[in-house]
Amino acid sequence: MATSYAVTTPIYYVNATPHLGTAYTTVAADALARFERMDGKDVFFLTGLDEHGQKVAESAERNGMTPQEWCDQIAPKFQEAWRQLSISNDDFIRTTEPRHMRGVQAFWTDLYEKGYLYKASYEGWYCIHEETYYTESEVVDIDGEKCCPECKRPLRYNSDGEENWFFKLSEFGDKLLAYYDEHPDFVCPQTRRNEVVSFVKGGLKDLSISRTTFDWGVPLPFDEGHVTYVWIDALLNYITALGYGGNEEEMAEFNRRWPVQYHFVGKDIIRFHCVIWPAMLMAAGLPLPEKVFAHGFLLTKGEKMSKSTGNAVSPADLIAIFGLDAYRYYFLTDVPFGNDGSISMERMVQVYNADLANTWGNLCSRAFNMAVKYFGGKVPELSAEDYAAMEAKHGNPLKEVAEGIYAEYSQAFNNVAFTDVAAAASKLSQRANAYIEEMAPWNLAKDESLGTDLAFVIYNTLEAIRLLACYYAPFMPNTSETAFESIGLSGVTEIVNLEDVSAWGLLPAGNPVTKCAPLFPRLNVADLGLE
Ligand code: MSP
Secondary structure, three states: OOOEEEEEEEEEEOOOOOOHHHHHHHHHHHHHHHHHHHOOOEEEEEEEEEOOOHHHHHHHHHOOOOHHHHHHHHHHHHHHHHHHOOOOOOEEEEOOOHHHHHHHHHHHHHHHHOOOEEEEEEEEEEEOOOOEEEOOOOOEEEOOEEEOOOOOOEOEEEEEEEEEEEEOHHHHHHHHHHHHHHOOOOEEOHHHHHHHHHHHHOOOOOEEOEEOOOOOOOEEOOEEEEEEOHHHHHHOHHHHOOOOOOOHHHHHHHHHHOOOOEEEEEHHHHHHHHHHHHHHHHHHOOOOOOEEEEEOOEEEOOEEOOOOOOOOOOHHHHHHHHOHHHHHHHHHHOOOOOOOEEOOHHHHHHHHHHHHHHHHHHHHHHHHHHHHHHHOOEOOOOOHHHHHHHHHHHOOHHHHHHHHHHHHHHHHHHOOOHHHHHHHHHHHHHHHHHHHHHHOHHHHOOOHHHHHHHHHHHHHHHHHHHHHHHHHOOOOHHHHHHHHHHOOOOOHHHOOOHHHHOOOOOOOOOOEOOOOOOOOOOOOOHHHOOO
8 A cells, every 4th residue: 555645734824815925835735745646655635724713703703704604705715726726635624624623622632631731820911913922021022012023913911810721831841852853854944943942942831722702713622611722723633634533434544644744834833833733742642743844935025925014916916927837836946945035026037938938848849849740740659779779879868867867856855845856857858958959850850861860859859758747747737737648648647656657768659749839938027017
């Protein structure tokens, strides 16, 4: 049986529709999930929505809806956005679903019985927006007002001694530090790991896990007046979606899938994922996820893009200009995954033209046109002897480049270094374009005695295209399929043995070759009417 491989995105708040930031995490997880499927793993790719909490209840009220109605009309917008981005998630969890709520309750019952929870009254600075308490030393002073260190909004001092349930997080500091030590890759990249370690070394306080001031959440099973703190509720999605808290069959599935290989998160939410979440799992006696990878922020003109700062562009706007696959390619490759980086329309046009229009797209147009023109729309046939003779005469640079790619490419995927993944594949598309120039098939076609030479060159070019369609498929599934179809193949994303299909020479001779519309028509910044 294929190895289970699970990757998750954060579950997104329903107070905003999908924007470039949330799409970023989701596309990255999708590319990895697609690669692992093609590489033979039994993949489970999970995303979903974080639907509880005071903010959601307030948004619903402002819009004259019940919180459930509010969530129910936002959820399809996310699902539609992910469909438009060709996101191949296997499940979509919503925290208002019964399967999630029962799992959260099962989890609290377990921790309660194990003695990790206690009730106490609480005083402190509270941010309604982040739904989080902050200590005196964490709050920031803005114009004499105590403000939230995260969102910079004014804080409220909660002095009425609200009774809350607490999780004994403070007991887990040493265990967490020992764990980070023994599992150096648990938090990636290293800079985030260092941040997490120094945070834990600074000492952990117990964590308030319930609220009584509103009721839009999962009630604690042993104290119904309390609902679960929204962040803790949200983290549990990673296990409830796999079947935790369900019947025997669901628990068997959970045990098969858990722990997951990757949680993909933004760097803003690492404390939750790398400190609180592992401590909760330790308390429950569950294994920890293999890796939490924290990516950086996308910045436009130096500022984080988000709904609240008003500089969010919708993915749909960019897809309308660049096309879906180019959108995915740009976001995966321009900023090395894990770093912060600036994105801009100008840069997007540059990358689009250089890597896609002039390289991969151009290669396809030229090769398909020549196969149609010189070989009547068929992959040229050469006997093994002729092929060997041509190799001896001309060398076979494309084959040489192609043979090193799988190892480099899969290693880059293992490191979730998407920029390197694309660079590994692009070596072949650049080399193939240069090969066409060097071999000048249009000259070979003028001399009938060079028919075998011409067949050799066109076969090699089409074979490079087959391989490139495979390698680009996790990033650009739709254009890869089009390229595949143009050489008489189909099902590029259904491959389950990428290493085997990456062997040179598998394109069947005689396969039909058809021209297709340019995969990436050239774009001009000036024509786009941009600033
Ligand atoms: N609901 C919580 C997550 C709970 S997971 C158990 C949440 N939701 S969110 O809707 O705010 O989405 C957060 C994700 O989007 C984070 O991973 C965050 O880093 C990412 N991004 C939001 N804006 C971003 C950028 N401008 N750039 C990159 N990613 C950013 O937090």
